[in-house]
Amino acid sequence: TRQIKLAVIPGDGIGPEVITEANKVLDAVLVGTDVAIERTHFSLGAARYLETGDTLTDEDLDAIKQNDVILLGAVGGAPGDPRLANANIERGLLLKLRFSLDHYANVRPSILLPGESSPLSNPGDVDFVVVREGTEGPYVGNGGAIRAGTPHEIANEVSINTAHGVDRVVRYAFELAQSRPAKKLTLVHKTNVLVFAGALWKRHVDAVAAQYPDVTVDYLHVDAATIFLVTDPARFDVIVTDNLFGDILTDLAGAISGGIGLAASGNINPDGDFPSMFEPVHGSAPDIAGQQKADPSAAILSVAMMLDHLGLPEQAAQIRDAVAADVAERNGQASRTSEIGDRIAQRITASVTQRA
């Protein structure tokens, strides 16, 4: 038996609900395999903060690092909650995990499945992956203010970009592009304005491109990229971009390809020094929490990415097929969170039984 240690961080809002379904599907797909999951549950997020004042302690982080992979739901309390006014759960928990665990490749696929609706009238064949840098750029938290609250306040935010950080994610993106049929890579940045960071990105893409002669490379300014995402999303294959641009582009990408309820992601540490973390792109949606209204598909598809990462592509494909089949039958009808999870798990069980 292969033992896999899984850290589960359900988090806040709809996080626990979608993670319940993701775990259900994970269990279903592993029946009859020699893989056993050993789960450790971490109670982190706004609820924990309100109880203890802690966001992510060193002990938490050490315990999480003992695992092979991490599955995360969503974090963040209700936006207006005054008790959270001074807590930044996103920075203190989610970003701290990504940075501490050196998740430098934040991988976010966008596929428009048959039956999925898109706000675009003519989306075409949408199937691309955004590789978002995850450990530097404007996300480093290197900001500050002087004279805060006065008419003379100055607030700065520093985007830090390194050859080390850019080169490794660019290489990851080229490897991915080479493994895909279209073999195309688009760098998205704003080189005409952010000239220093832009030059660094451009130089590394050009240098690595020379080692991947079969990958077609192009460049778009981030503003132009948003235009193409709504006028011709099928033009994209692999996009590589900085942390902030990636944040923006992947929400837009989710919206045009079936909605954010289907957008999965992996925060990957390709070097294997730390566990990689898989999470839906959506947030904690406190307004619908506990109501069984959330679509768990994004969390379930994140489990598929996790299985691919663990070297279990067959099981990953079973999940993807089951989600695709479920989406095709939904006809835009909403279901309860647990019903969607049940249907997908049952579909997997049925197809595995059939094959056996």
Add this chain to the structure above:
Amino acid sequence: TRQIKLAVIPGDGIGPEVITEANKVLDAVLVGTDVAIERTHFSLGAARYLETGDTLTDEDLDAIKQNDVILLGAVGGAPGDPRLANANIERGLLLKLRFSLDHYANVRPSILLPGESSPLSNPGDVDFVVVREGTEGPYVGNGGAIRAGTPHEIANEVSINTAHGVDRVVRYAFELAQSRPAKKLTLVHKTNVLVFAGALWKRHVDAVAAQYPDVTVDYLHVDAATIFLVTDPARFDVIVTDNLFGDILTDLAGAISGGIGLAASGNINPDGDFPSMFEPVHGSAPDIAGQQKADPSAAILSVAMMLDHLGLPEQAAQIRDAVAADVAERNGQASRTSEIGDRIAQRITASVTQRA
């Protein structure tokens, strides 16, 4: 007679073509009024740089400042041109103008006219304005690199945000929101990540909101804002945002509301210390330059914004009506640049004659 001094900067690529039509329409709409335009033509952009090595000299800037308003086409040479490798025309010319002339309110309306096509299948009633801060944020050019070109390179970009700069553009946006039927203002930022800049923006919006009790205020993270721009753009009325987020959102906004060929903008110095500058949102599109393929409507609508700014709302409305009528009759058919300009100018002439 009222004399208006107009600085005309046709620029590069399709800039001169669309500016020819914009001037044609401006002349047509002023026939029979007591307004006389005194134009000064400035040859600036990639062509000038290649000839003289200059982008925007102090003398140019002084001469431009002698005018009441500026009409700009587009700037930027062919992306791959090796002779421009070390010229940053965008920073050295366009951004230098915006910064030197303190264009702190970059105003970009998005209206989906009847007959205009949108990539969205169900756009709804799109009619909003993005007020983009124009003189600070990540655009300040405060970046640098050490060890450039080595594996130890670090490239930083500093976003600078001041109470002075944020407060004035927020006030401008509230004034605008109050003047519109929906009276709604949405702040777009990324306060959960860019916590210092975000806090500054949030605090000023909250403070100014107290002085505009009839304006409804909400907040969206920039990533979420891109989702709403494709799923429910009709929810927006006035958006106020930082320089970089505004750049990204307005290209997307242009794309969903009839395309970037119709997106006009004003770089406004509301204090009147310097001439304001009006320009289409689109770029110089060197690939179609000189072929009479560009749609001059965005440039023509920028003239309408200019006339509003000059206190000539009747003439501005005449231009807008004529563009709307032309768009309604186009049926998605492309025409030559000059034909579109001719049609719109003739329509204005006819309606003015009719009324007289």
